Amino acid sequence: MGAAYDGDDFYCDLAIPHAIPIDVVHEDELVLAYHHTRPFWEVHVVVVPKRHISSFTTVTAEDEVDVRALLAVVQRIARQVEEEHGAAAVLTNLGRYQDSKHLHVHVHSGPECG
Template sequence: MAEDFYCEEVLSGRTAVSKVLETENVLAYHHTRPFYPVHIVVIPKKHIASLLTLEPCDNDLLMEMMDVIKQTAAQVQAEHGACRVATNLGKYQDSKHLHFHVVYGEPLR
């Protein structure tokens, strides 16, 4: 997998995605290889390596991300009755670009 799939593939347009919600600085889309029946990824359009590398200057972007996550999670919960929101760090983070997963259901794999 690419070191930063989100910058190299998604944000560059090389990999087409099914958008759920988009703002000036944030994109939510259906995962290209879902691990759950409903699997939405929320990413900042600016490269940030992970939750741990956020800087104080990223606070407005983080709040915008949280708003997109909140709207996406509310939509999934309304449709399915529940959802999970998660981010991964370290060896659990395949792509080194901050991203959150909004998921519903049991793992497909």
């Protein structure tokens, strides 16, 4: 990926506008899903709403359409990963665990990389 990113919203700054090369799994007007640029697991897909939402814990009623769309994509990708690999996990990070301050969900399977 080149130089390390040092901002706080990797998704708005780089992934959503395709400012870096990404391997897209799904994209529509509300949601982007792609293979993680630095995978932590053998299979590692990140799913993000295109509209900025800071975190799972900051979701409000005005975010309902975006979050429903996000969860529908997460469900579809998790189902596909589970069918192909026999297992899948769905994870979101909060607070200090959340490096990028934009709601995102990891769908993963398999052993840790590296």
